[in-house]
Amino acid sequence: MSNDTGTRTGEAPLESIDWDGLDGTGRTIPWRLVAFVVGLAGLVLLYRYTSSHHVGIIYWWEPTKLTWLFRVSLLVLVCFAVPPVLRNAAKNRRYWRRFRTNRVAVISLAYLVVFVLLALVGPALMGRPRPHIHAARQPPLLFSAKEGMVTSNCIGHTVGGYCQGSLTYPLGTSALGQDMVALVVSGMHVSLQVAVITAVFMIPLATAVGLVAGYSGGAIDTVLMRYVDVQQSVPAFVVYLILVFLTGPSLFAFVVVFGLLNWGNVARLVRSEVIQRREEQYIEAARSAGVSRLTILRKHLLPNVSNTVLIGTTQKIPQLVLLETALTFIEIGDIGRWMPSFGETISVGLNAHSYTEPMQVWWIWTVPVVVLVATVVALSIVGDALRDAFDPRGDV
Structure with a gap:
């Protein structure tokens, strides 16, 4: 049985058609785009100031190109990703009711909120982990x-x-006397950079390819999916290794390569969702009313596949965080940065034979391992809980 919005019993409510805006007269000011342009202009001014004075403002060191990419990525998420999530309060309340039934997921979400806050403000408050040889290898409380x-x-x-x-x-402290709290916050900051920047690259690419391929079908679908096949046949890991050989290890290269070349699975999820949606009654009604293809994709299909994109991205991010840690651990990641990652700290703690045995300074590598594992597990739990919360059968 169908209701007046074209949904069937047991399905999540779909994006309704704005009939008043079908003729193009219902245009509104693109406030999100305006906010992004204003924010980007502010970042450009900040960049010019810090470049001319060779000093940071938010963090007490000169920002790198990765730092600026991270800031732009945060601006993109704030302007384009957060508003649509907060716009539909009724739908969000329904999702939250389902999500909070999973107590482990709620605890994991709370942990991730604390993680993000520490990763953002921690480096500004604590600064770079600095060595103090006189305080080397102090045990934890x-x-x-x-x-x-x-x-x-x-x-x-x-x-x-x-x-x-x-x-x-x-x-405790490291072999160089670096405060382990500062090292943990530094690793959190690097992991957050990896998560945010790669997500900003992956989400638009996967969404655009999945939407166009799923809705168009035919030759366009075939060409796009064959491109995804070719892209996945040459792993981003191989491309990154080639860049390491040519230019040396770089976290900037890591996030760009994996952000641009690791979205194929998410695009396939979006395509499958669009194929199911494109024959729904509300899409047929929009086509019959003469709505353009771009408008159907943007206003009616995109809002209804956003959950799929979010779930797919949350499943990818833990893998990339672990991969960055592993590459840094085996010294083909970005080592010696202002902000060391978990992989570098763990590697230094385990390769302790020059001064003592690793088990005697267990806190140097155990603390970052515990935080890293907790973060990855929390991301996985929240991703699974979101998938269950977004499942339309949850209301049956």
């Missing part, structure tokens, strides 16, 4: 390490020949 064998200058109290952890360094 509530733990101890053999003085003289592990640590040579105990910051906390010494009890029975063991250096006790202190509040000065609650998570």
Whole structure:
């Protein structure tokens, strides 16, 4: 049975047709585009100032090209991704009711919110992890390490020949005396950069290709899907290795390569969704009313595949975060940056044979491993919970 918006019983409500705007007279000011242009102009002015003075404003060091790409990516998400999500309050409340039934997912979402906040503001507050040789290899709070064998200058109290952890360094320090809290925040910042920038590359490309291929069909669909096949047959990992050989390791190259070449699976998900949607009654009604193909894609199909794009992207991001960590761990990632990643910190902690055994300084590699695993697991749990929440059968 169908209702007046063309949905069937058990399906999620679809985007309704704006009949008053079909003749093109219902144009409104593109506030999101205006906000993006204003924000981009502000970033350009900020870039010119920091470049001429060789100093950062938000972070206390001169921004790199990756930093600027990250800022532009954040601006894109704020202007174009967040408003559509917040626009339909009734739909969002329905999704939230389904999502919050999964308590583990709610806890994971809360963790990710804290993760994002720390990754954004932490570097500005704490600065770059700096070495302090006199504080090298301090144990975490509530733990101890053999003085003289592990640590040579105990910051906390010494009890029975063991250096006790202190509040000065609650998570301990690295072999160079870097505060592990600062190193963890630094790794969070790098992981957030990977997630945000690759998502901003992948989402528009996957959505555009999936929409056009699924709605057009025929030769256009064949050509686009064959391109996706060719793209996936040459993994982004191989392209990145070639760039590493030619220009050296670079996190900038990593996010660009994997952002531009790793969206094929998401595009296929969007295409499948569009193929199912294009024969719905509301699409047929729009075509019968003479609505242009571009308008149908933009106003009626795009809003109804946004959930699919979000789910596909949340499934990709954990893989890319883990891959960046693995590449840095084996020293073909970007090592020696102002903000070291989890992979570099873990590698330094495990390759501790020059001064002591890795198990004696376990906190150097265990702390970032725990945070990394928690982040990846939380992303996966939230992605699965979103898929269940967006499932139209949830209301049956």
